[in-house]
Amino acid sequence: MSSSLLTSGNPVRCFALVPCAGVGQRAAVGGPKQYASLLGQALVAHTLAALAQVTRLQATLVVLAPDDAAFEAHVPGFAGDRGWIARCGGASRAETVAAGLQALREHGATDGDWVLVHDAARCLLRPGWVDRLIDACIDDEVGGLLALPLADTLKQAAGDRVGATVERSGKWAAQTPQMFRLGLLQRALAQAGATVTDEASAVEALGLAPRLVGGEMENLKITWPADLALAARLLETR
Secondary structure, three states, rough: OHHHHEEEEEEEEEEEEEEEOOHHHHHOOOOOHHEEEOOOEEHHHHHHHHHHHOOOOOEEEEOOOOOOOOOHHOOOOOOOOOEEEEEEOOOOOOHHHHHHHHHHHHOOOOOOOOEEOOOOOOOOOOHHHHHHHHHHHOOOOOOEEEEEOOOEEEEEEEEEEEEEEEEEOOOEEEEEEEEEHHHHHHHHHHHHOOOOHHHHHHHHOOOOOEEEEEEOOOOOOOOOOOHHHHHHHHOOOO
């Protein structure tokens, strides 16, 4: 094993955690957006297929709502040595991730192991992007996330009019995966509470500075109805 994967003589393991307990109402697809059809497969199936190709991931844990009875029908054959399921999701993303971290502990993960949290709805993920993040963060004291420097001019709205132009210099759009050690992330989420919208925000609240790792425009998150059509076009051209 590479020396970069060793800490104090112990192998450092990487796990993926995919929060998949939301309802995705803004996508307007008639149900949870993670199960929306994208080129004949559920959206989340594309996401998990990409993660399965990342050989440095020990396993991928999908965190579902307690009453989710649809996952296995949409992603048949996922469960196994490297595909784990936990029906312990909460009302918010932060609660779902926190519950997933505890489930990883029950699978034997420890404080020093890395957890890569990835949105189920970022279904255009490529394995190489995950490897890029791991390479950048595996020896980092804090961890980091894929992100994109902002290119567009930003406007602050005042109703349906422009209230102000926001300085974009130095600003980045956060993506996923976001990669932090299990113990640190668990502590950060416990302190930050249920309202944080990404893992990096919780870690930042501890006074730490996650590493920004260049992402890709294609790593979009399916949020609005038009996003699904765009994702289909991008997948078809690969």
